[in-house]
Amino acid sequence: MIELLFSIAVGVLSMCGVYLMLRARTFPVVLGLTLLSYAVNLFLFGSGRLIPGDPPLIADGVERYVDPLPQALVLTAIVIGFAMTAFVMVLALRALNDLGNDHVDGRAD
Numbered sequence: 001m002i003e004l005l006f007s008i009a010v011g012v013l014s015m016c017g018v019y020l021m022l023r024a025r026t027f028p029v030v031l032g033l034t035l036l037s038y039a040v041n042l043f044l045f046g047s048g049r050l051i052p053g054d055p056p057l058i059a060d061g062v063e064r065y066v067d068p069l070p071q072a073l074v075l076t077a078i079v080i081g082f083a084m085t086a087f088v089m090v091l092a093l094r095a096l097n098d099l100g101n102d103h104v105d106g107r108a109d
Contacts, residue, residue, distance in 0.1 A: 013039035026092035026102045037081040
């Protein structure tokens with residue numbers, strides 16, 4: 001049951017992210033990139049096997065453990081995603097100041 005809920009959450013985040021990235025304004029594009037980044041983070045985290053109660057490291061007498069590599073990848077992706085979002089927001093604000101509108105192509109319709 002948790003796998004189904006998890007895959008639905010990743011699918012909905014991906015769908016909303018792609019939909020927002022196809023908008024003509026810069027703020028929805030930034031929001032779409034952020035949602036898509038969250039979907040990728042959840043996908044990477046889920047690739048480490050969803051086993052509640054298992055330790056993340058190999059210990060004496062433990063037969064099953066969770067793979068720590070996806071957890072490390074997600075932590076790195078969170079930092080990179082935050083930096084990317086901040087950079088894209090600065091670009092969007094600069095385009096708004098220079099062009100006077102927030103369309104992604106720079107034209108006011």
